[in-house]
Amino acid sequence: MAKEKFEIPSLEDALDTPPVRKGASGHLKIHPAPPQMMEKLGFPPALVEGWQKKAVDKLGELKEKYKSLKMFMEVCVKCGSCADKCHYFLGTGDPNNMPVGRQELMRKVYRKNFTAGGALFGGFARAGDMDEAALKDWTTYFYQCSQCRRCSVFCPFGIDTAEITMAAREIMDSVGAGHKYSLEVIAKVHDVGNNLGIPKPALSSTLEFLEEDVKEATGADVKFPVDAEGAEVLMITPSADFFSSPHVDSLVGYAKVFHAAGISWTFSSYASEFANFGMFIGNYAQMKKIAERIATVARDLGVKRIIVGECGHAWRVAYGFWDTLVGPFDTLEVKRPVHVCEFTNDLIKRGALKFDKTANDGFTVTYHDSCNVARASRMGESPEGQFDIPREVLKAACNKYVEMPDSVNREKTFCCGGGGGLLTDELMELRVKGAAPKTAALKRMMDEKGVNMMAMICAICKAQFTKVLPYYDIPMEVVGGVHQLVSNAIILGDK
Amino acid sequence: MGTIDMAGKKLEVDEDGYLTNLDDWSREVAGEMAKGEGVEMTEAHWEVVDFLRQYYDEYKIAPMIRILTKEIGKKLGKEKGNTKYLYELYPGGPAKQACKIAGLPKPTGCV
Amino acid sequence: MSALSLFYAGISYAGAVVFFGGLAYKLIGYALTPSPLKIPLTPQPASAAGVAWKAVGSILSFRALWNGDRWTWVGGYGLHLVLVFVFIRHLRLFLSPVPWPLADVQPFALLIGALLPLPLVYLMARRAAVDRYRQISSGADYFALALLLLIGLSGLSLKFLFHADVVGIKEFLLGLMLLSPVEVPEHPAFLVHFSLVLVLGFYFPFSKLIHAGGVLLSPTTMQADDAPDVRHVNPWGGQ
Structure with a gap:
């Protein structure tokens, strides 16, 4: 480069x-x-x-x-x-x-x-x-x-x-x-159903691959269902989870959680995208049209609830806007979208998930608050749930967890530098420079606390940091998802 | 949008240098594109390019990185079946740089 | 009535209409403009009472500014605090009789109110001295500070330099308020002071000074974080 x-x-x-x-x-x-x-x-x-x-x-x-x-x-x-x-x-x-x-x-x-x-x-x-x-x-x-x-x-x-x-x-x-980047992505959602433009056959084969891959690694028959009617849960996740690394490792984590909890679930090939770039371009009609796909599928499949994956701005749209845009979700038992971190944390609290935390002992983990989650949404009942819940999940799955300093944490967190529709190559200089504050904080954590894993719950943050950290001589392997660490440590039962 | 001279032809490319018409691709074009990217094409590089094209032919999309790494692991040995190795081959990233050289469209979205 | 008195009576009423009318026009305008989506800045309380309580704290402490820039907080908080005392100090001119607690705090209010030029000069200097603030400051930003400074200095001159007849001024002001104007005190320093206040009245609702009311209506800070529980409908959302 x-x-x-x-x-x-x-x-x-x-x-x-x-x-x-x-x-x-x-x-x-x-x-x-x-x-x-x-x-x-x-x-x-x-x-x-x-x-x-x-x-x-x-x-x-x-x-x-x-x-x-x-x-x-x-x-x-x-x-x-x-x-x-x-x-x-x-x-x-x-x-x-x-x-x-x-x-x-x-x-x-x-x-x-x-x-x-x-x-x-x-x-x-x-x-x-x-x-x-x-x-x-x-x-x-x-x-x-x-x-x-x-x-x-x-x-x-x-x-x-x-x-x-x-x-x-x-x-x-x-x-x-x-701007080409956002508009191209939106056009793909309308045409194919997701930002990347992954057609159904590719999606199915990708998910089959993951089933085999997980089987090879764990011996368990963890399923990655798509378009399964009668499933209890519709899982909506950013399409980067079907494509990129480390994103996919969190996707595997979601599947393992469903497997361990014994809950039936499915992806949708029609609504195979959680992201909603309509927000980035400030266009209400586009935002609504993109969200519509999810509402339609939720009704058609007859699911009881929607659980959503690790994506920052999309959680804002889901948490704060979905009901206004395309609600009410009357056919659902749980009328509001549930963040996968809330879901996993509830299961942990109920004792429904078991972990072998030593599986993550190679990592000293810290958490990066993604901006839209931190400053534009909530999880759970407490006003600070969006900060606490992902951390609780991490602490349940890892032995070594350390906090970033207050000045760059929680509602004061710095953006990764690639959010808001700027995750595009022509703006690489801006992305590298904009990443500097959070990267500086990370570097200090690495030097002083031995951090070698920064977990996060946003597809853009993951993509951005894996690209820009190498400019600062920090290996991209430092970047991971919360459910990636869940995936490493979760004990798969025979449910 | 623009054109570049490559392998003796004028080829249409987008702003980032990705081929607009997939049919314009040839191994010669790939070689020249790689040169422009500062990538020296070896056997291993070609394995990646070949697999990308083969996968794209079937699915109209580039494969998930994990699928690509596994495939490369199968072909070149397990120790090479990881993202790190792919980045050694293509420092600009397997998704973006390798796709470009393979003549695939640029992946869009949060990648 | 003298021409001067007629002029001041007229312009005073015009000023009052523009000030109060403008304030109402702007603030009601804000309140009536739709919020298509819920955009509270989180973490934020889920109940209206919680939001109100938080807002009181924020407004009384200038919390965001405290967290953002302590040196500006010193000037900004100082200015607003002094303005409160200036207001208290002036209330006695509009109330007859002056209720006892108000009468008792007058010396203290004068003491604090007299500090008005300090934060204004400090804030002006800050705008000029710090590169970021120099960059964002326009003539209008200095104008607001300078106008307040001139009002303050002319006001203080009435107390300490060209002693003005407070009783006459009070009669004039009460006359205006009771819609039976009397002669304006022909005291040059008072006329300067009073004229500048009128300029402020005309200027206030249509300038950034509207922030004083706007702070109570900002959607990010005043909306409750209640999206999961309360259905929010976009009036122009087309559904």
């Missing part, structure tokens, strides 16, 4: 506030979505005539549809509390990557068009037109936000840059300027 194309941040000071470096990541470009892809998703194929006005009109429309957007445009006092909380700012020093800096790219246009002050005293209020320069900034910096919400934790008004980024992308899509 051409590692020398850009400077790798030093991990020594990656958690410190850098000096402002104007334009430091202004050169990064996204791949535009090709015309046929734009049209497929109902967007104009290319930048439309009069896009300047149309973009402003769209902003005007969205501000009346989203309280968040309207308020976040208007109530910021620019106190600067958020300024050094974004991993991309820490990694690049670019002032447009300060959350408030990024927000200002939209506020400039907002003020000019929707406030008296901006219309009357443009420069004084920093108001500006939607023009070529503004669009260039938008297509650059609204694709340097992973919608992780860390900034909003430090905002006195809870201003969430994710809401602004989503709106910006929706506006850009609506005038014909889209």
